[in-house]
Amino acid sequence: AQSVTQLDSQVPVFEEAPVELRCNYSSSVSVYLFWYVQYPNQGLQLLLKYLSGSTLVKGINGFEAEFNKSQTSFHLRKPSVHISDTAEYFCAVSGLTGRRALTFGSGTRLQVQP
Amino acid sequence: DSGVTQTPKHLITATGQRVTLRCSPRSGDLSVYWYQQSLDQGLQFLIQYYNGEERAKGNILERFSAQQFPDLHSELNLSSLELGDSALYFCASGKGQGNTEAFFGQGTRLTVV
Numbered sequence: 547a548q549s550v551t552q553l554d555s556q557v558p559v560f561e562e563a564p565v566e567l568r569c570n571y572s573s574s575v576s577v578y579l580f581w582y583v584q585y586p587n588q589g590l591q592l593l594l595k596y597l598s599g600s601t602l603v604k605g606i607n608g609f610e611a612e613f614n615k616s617q618t619s620f621h622l623r624k625p626s627v628h629i630s631d632t633a634e635y636f637c638a639v640s641g642l643t644g645r646r647a648l649t650f651g652s653g654t655r656l657q658v659q660p
Numbered sequence: 661d662s663g664v665t666q667t668p669k670h671l672i673t674a675t676g677q678r679v680t681l682r683c684s685p686r687s688g689d690l691s692v693y694w695y696q697q698s699l700d701q702g703l704q705f706l707i708q709y710y711n712g713e714e715r716a717k718g719n720i721l722e723r724f725s726a727q728q729f730p731d732l733h734s735e736l737n738l739s740s741l742e743l744g745d746s747a748l749y750f751c752a753s754g755k756g757q758g759n760t761e762a763f764f765g766q767g768t769r770l771t772v773v
Contacts, residue, residue: 582764589662589750589764636703647693647716648752648762650703 548573548639552651559627560659567622567654569637577639579620580648581611584634593635596620607631632658663687664753666765674773678739681768685732685753691715692734693754693762694726698747709734710757741772 553568571577578597582590594605601613611622620637634655638648663686673679685692694706696719705718709728720726723741728734738745748769752762 589664589766590752591662591764592761595761646757647705647708647718648695648703649705652702 548575548577548641548649550637550639550649550651552635552637552654554654555652556655556657558657558659561629562626564625565623565627565631565656567635567637567656569620569622569651571618571620571637571639573618573639573641576642578642579611579613580638580640581605581609581620581622582636582638582650583607584636584653586633590636593622627656627658629658629660631656662763662765664751664763664765666749666751666768668768669766670769670771672771672773673741675741675743677741677772678737679741679770681736681738681749681751681770683734683736683751683753683765685734685751686763689753689755689763690732691754691757691762692728692732693752694720694734694736695750695752696747697750697767698744701747703750706736715757738770743772746770746772 549572551570559565580595581593596603596613604610634653637651665684667682690711693708697703706720708716726736748767750767752764754762
């Protein structure tokens with residue numbers, strides 16, 4: 547079984563400041579890792595994913611994430627946020643074999659203030 | 661636009677009723693996944709179909725069922741609806757049986773009154 551913990555339900559930050567959204571996972575098997583963003587009244591959009599290889603993954607809109615196997619973490623970062631980054635962010639995992647549907651965390655609401 | 665189309669966008673119905681939610685996957689995608697997003701349960705996987713066959717089941721209630729048709733569109737049927745079934749239902753599609761990249765539709769917001 548897999549589980550995902552997003553440690554912060556809300557993260558307020560000022561525009562142009564850096565931000566880190568934390569994600570930890572638990573799994574008995576190797577996993578793929580994902581970050582999705584959900585804007586108000588929208589579906590989920592893939593920001594980035596880790597499948598294998600380099601542990602630093604770059605995604606869209608200037609976001610990046612680092613996979614840390616020893617700490618079972620996959621934190622999302624952006625060096626300078628914009629008002630338009632205000633949204634809900636979901637970390638998710640899926641197994642490489644067996645159950646491959648996404649298991650999501652509870653989400654982190656990023657609120658960018660001017 | 662993800663290329664995944666869900667209809668209807670909004671649905672309001674009474675308790676005890678039955679509804680059908682429809683999903684058209686992206687062109688070329690064989691897998692369809694259904695997820696439920698609610699305030700108390702968050703985002704939960706319901707069921708997956710691949711090329712017409714059920715591949716995996718998640719936390720799907722017995723009152724709910726789904727199918728994928730030969731043209732690869734999928735329908736999620738929800739019956740004997742309860743107030744607690746009010747949620748946003750998402751469909752996602754992907755090329756293979758795995759989930760290295762799933763594209764989500766805009767969702768159907770179901771309100772049970």
